[in-house]
Amino acid sequence: METAIDKLAILTESNSLIEPELYDKYNVKRGLRNSNGTGVLVGLTKIGSVEGYKLIDDKKIPKEGKLFYRGINVEEIVDGFQKDNRMGFEETTYLLLFGKLPNKTELDDFNKLLSEMRCLPKHFTENMILKIPSSNIMNKLQRSVLVLYSSDDNPEDLSVRNVLKQSLNLIAKFPTIISYGYQAKSHYFYDNSLFIHSPRKDLSTAENILHMIRPDSTYTKTEAETLDLSLVLHAEHGGGNNSAFATHVVSSSGTDTYSAIATAVGSLKGPKHGGANLKVRDMVADIKENVTNWSDKNLLKDYLVKILKKDAFDNSGLIYGMGHAVYTLSDPRAELLKKKAKELACEKDSLKEYELYTNIEELSKEIYKTFKGEDAVISANVDLYSGFVYELLNIPYDLYTALFATSRISGWCAHRIEQIISDKKIMRPAYKSIDKNINYIDLDLR
Template identity: 40%
Template structure:
């Protein structure tokens, strides 16, 4: 007797769709236009991602911009000064509430984040290979712990979202260390510093390490409504369901290697690069490695240069530019200038190879330096995507609330049937 798996394997051809049919029926595969731009499916006042301008129907590349509620992330990062490291808290408040907080509101918000931590449910560890999977479970357990989880009033949804935002870091590191954390170790510090302590199990860190962590959190907090995890969140939000289900779904999307796993791939790619260059390197050798990656002859033989290229940014990814700047400072502090220079030169070699082989202008994306940043901070590669989820939660909450307030339509796109028409069952 055949197993169901064998039957499915033998009949996989029934699911194969001729790629030419997408053009024939004018279907926007992946919700992408033919020129690579995204299909417009919504409106938002939260975040803008700019990498090109359309002039008379033609796409013109420009330096990338990431805008949170009207503020350039460049300005938000550079306004951080002194010994206070709380840029992420300011950005989270901005995204969720719509404006930057004053000093009193910021202090209150930081206190609320500590008070709203819900650890009632993390009384057992899950035997799962994925921290993100465990994180989904913990968030859904919050639904069961909430006496009114389906309240549809926006202030109630916001309050629930803040509880999720406050609790996620402890969920992540409790699962990672197999130790129950019920509160942040540093009561008078911001999230960036507490994450360093939770991740490394020690309170010894420098101001520049905290600044780099804060920068990573700020730059991952949102990336418009069109990225896969935020769109998944918004699609499910449009059904009217609870915020716990929506955030859990967003994490499920982020778990996919095409969306949230790129920083880990970059880290592995850099390990291979360091090994290949241990006896010295020059720009020519780096170009040869870049060509080998594209030719499927190096690293994982996927034909990709991880960390290079983006769906929207072409000339520059502002997140990569800002992270690179902070990485340079920490590399000097840690005596890792040579490693930083290797990555910086490889960035140029990779972009050059992409132009020659694929004929496209591209730049380093956010993941190119994120992996290096986390490595310098002592963050294990298995935590990279979970770090992304901690940060992006602020954006997910903001888009959830905006959608529930302004878009009352159920998101329901259409598919075109291209299968066979058969006769009756008895024929």
């Protein structure tokens, strides 16, 4: 059987290859990118926007990065809830879904609404999660989303009220699904003890995650605040990111909410999208293993040069956690998380680790100029510090991308609702066939 598949694989590969120069010949916008690296405009949105450069005479001019949720600078949002000494993810979700900041009563009512929806349907934990454990939590999350369709009395109704109800239900349940999915994997794949803690109504999303994934359910205030900040910063990133765009594409067909969100989860699962912080953690582990004194900037710089030259780590030539498709001089998410990471590192007595990450950021900028020229710019992206933060929080490796999904579903649902209300035309881009027409040959003559 394997030999037959091997032969078919060779045949498939030979007949599926399209020569790279043909993409240029037919002016194909590969990756939906223009020749100057900007994204092809395919839609309009009020939900989020990203600024990372100015475009002058079709040329990118670097600028400090900014991220806006419903027109409000995310830095102002973070400053607002942090100075009030409270969690911010629920407020951010409210803003993304409803287009306005909630007052205190509205926020309290919204928190109560989410808390009432966090528990999974009867027998769902046993039958869907524990009896069918998965080696990948994102796979478990995607399947669970689709199965939740069966517990919905009206899954196909596309009225705004019903889609909003479904969206809130999924946003509330994602933390529970990923936490139980991890516990199942930890038990059945790693032979650890099984801990199933019910979500608590008095806890925020971030607090509930720490409560459900830890055997003793304990956490510090700084830990909860740090995870909450990470959730806020990953909640939305404009309609053009891969998973949000996938949500738009699938929603445009008129399909149900569960199919649309499961598609977004599948998109985020890809290592080119949601798995970047995993690569950061692997790269840093590789640095620690191969640099005898990683506090020595000269030794660290030499190894980073090897990584850039494809002579070390995964030979990709990428310093993970550095660079972004939109941000140039800075990624505001990285800046905000970096600040909180230092606070958490102090609490965990891990300042040496923190300095390793800041040194990677600083030295990578220097190296990049050496290789690309003095005018070249690169900055740390959010993945550099989110991986570090998750490590400090002792978040299991298996949950890194699932936490991203738990945050980003707020943006996905907002984009889906916007699509349903504002743009009812099905998305159907063009593909040009470059194959030649040939005549059919009878079986006996082949």
